[in-house]
Amino acid sequence: MLLKKKTFSEYFNMKIFESSKSELLQKISQxxxxxxxxxxxxxxxxxxxxxxxQSHEIKFGDAIEYIMERYFETKGxxxxxxxxxxxxxxxxxxxxLKKDNKIIMIEQKVRDDHDSTKKRGQIDNFEKKVYELAxxxxxxxxLAYFYFIDPSLIKNKRYYQQELLKIxxxxxxxxxxxxxxxxxxxxxCLDIWDELIYNLKQWKHNLPEFPEINFDKNAVESFNEIKxxxxxxxxxxxxxxxxxxxxxxxxxxQKKTLFLLKDFFKQxxxxxxxxxxxxxxxxxxxx
Numbered sequence: 001m002l003l004k005k006k007t008f009s010e011y012f013n014m015k016i017f018e019s020s021k022s023e024l025l026q027k028i029s030q031x032x033x034x035x036x037x038x039x040x041x042x043x044x045x046x047x048x049x050x051x052x053x054q055s056h057e058i059k060f061g062d063a064i065e066y067i068m069e070r071y072f073e074t075k076g077x078x079x080x081x082x083x084x085x086x087x088x089x090x091x092x093x094x095x096x097l098k099k100d101n102k103i104i105m106i107e108q109k110v111r112d113d114h115d116s117t118k119k120r121g122q123i124d125n126f127e128k129k130v131y132e133l134a135x136x137x138x139x140x141x142x143l144a145y146f147y148f149i150d151p152s153l154i155k156n157k158r159y160y161q162q163e164l165l166k167i168x169x170x171x172x173x174x175x176x177x178x179x180x181x182x183x184x185x186x187x188x189c190l191d192i193w194d195e196l197i198y199n200l201k202q203w204k205h206n207l208p209e210f211p212e213i214n215f216d217k218n219a220v221e222s223f224n225e226i227k228x229x230x231x232x233x234x235x236x237x238x239x240x241x242x243x244x245x246x247x248x249x250x251x252x253x254q255k256k257t258l259f260l261l262k263d264f265f266k267q268x269x270x271x272x273x274x275x276x277x278x279x280x281x282x283x284x285x286x287x
Contacts, residue, residue, distance in 0.1 A: 002071055002191065002192065003067075003071065003074065003195070003199070005199055005202060008203065009206070011067050012067065015066050016060060016063050017056070020052055020211070022226045024051060024052060025226055025229060025233065026233045027051065028048075028243060028247055029233040029236040029243075030233070032242055032247075036243065036247065044247055048247075048251065049210060049211060052213070053211060056211065060110065061110045064110065065094055068108070071196065072097055072192075075189050075192070077099045078097065078098040080098055081096065082094075082095070082096050084133070094106055102141060102142070102143055103137045103143070105129060105130070105142060105145070107145065108147050109147070110149055111148055112148045112154050112155050112156055112157065112179070113153045114156065126144070126146055126164075126167070127167050130142070130144050139172045139173050142174070143176075144174065144175045145175075145177075145178055146176070147178045151182075154179060213250060215251045215257045216252055216257050219254075219256035219257045219260060223257050226257070226261070231277060235276070238280045238281060238284060244284065255285060261281060266278045
């Protein structure tokens with residue numbers, strides 16, 4: 001095995017789940033009506049679950065990028081800087097590798113299911129990256145891949161192929177559209193794909209049916225994740241009556257995590273804002 005199964009799962013869990021609780025609480029604090037508003041077809045519990053699942057879906061793509069980079073390292077690819085500073089700002093590359101004097105740029109997406117506006121934006125962004133890399137490394141040294149990891153959806157294949165052909169002619173950079181295992185065949189690393197699929201299946205098999213929204217189930221772990229949320233969010237959270245009535249009973253049903261949080265606020269009493277938070281939370285817990 002190129003990566004140990006345990007290591008694979010640890011990487012994936014870290015990238016997808018590690019900050020889920022703190023991000024959720026900050027969103028609730030900022031936009032409480034999205035969770036408790038009357039003009040919603042769902043109750044707060046379902047909205048919280050929906051929020052977490054959507055967040056995990058988005059972060060899945062980031063986790064895939066990260067894990068693929070780890071696999072490329074095992075094959076001797078040099079990982080290059082993924083940020084390119086331009087006159088217009090910064091371009092972020094999904095993968096930028098070097099091997100055998102070739103620079104490999106991979107624009108990596110999960111699935112090819114985008115609408116017309118987004119697909120044009122993606123191609124424009126890809127072209128900008130090709131141009132900047134060509135200026136740095138030379139056109140003949142670059143392999144540019146537009147890659148979708150999920151081969152089951154091929155919605156815009158014809159469009160992407162036509163646009164990549166234009167870019168290839170204009171910049172004399174080899175550009176290819178690839179799906180699924182095609183990338184790994186192209187770079188002669190098909191064993192990465194085989195192991196990636198195997199580990200993904202094992203990881204997914206061990207996932208719970210629904211995300212855990214009871215933060216008190218593991219109060220210490222929850223506390224450690226949320227304690228460093230900035231006070232401005234906590235102030236809004238504990239000042240909102242709807243949050244207190246509808247959200248807190250869902251995510252802090254036994255209030256174990258809140259008691260740990262109260263002690264944390266008390267320990268930081270030298271800062272006025274934490275003293276204020278301690279008083280607010282202590283009053284809430286005494287009710």
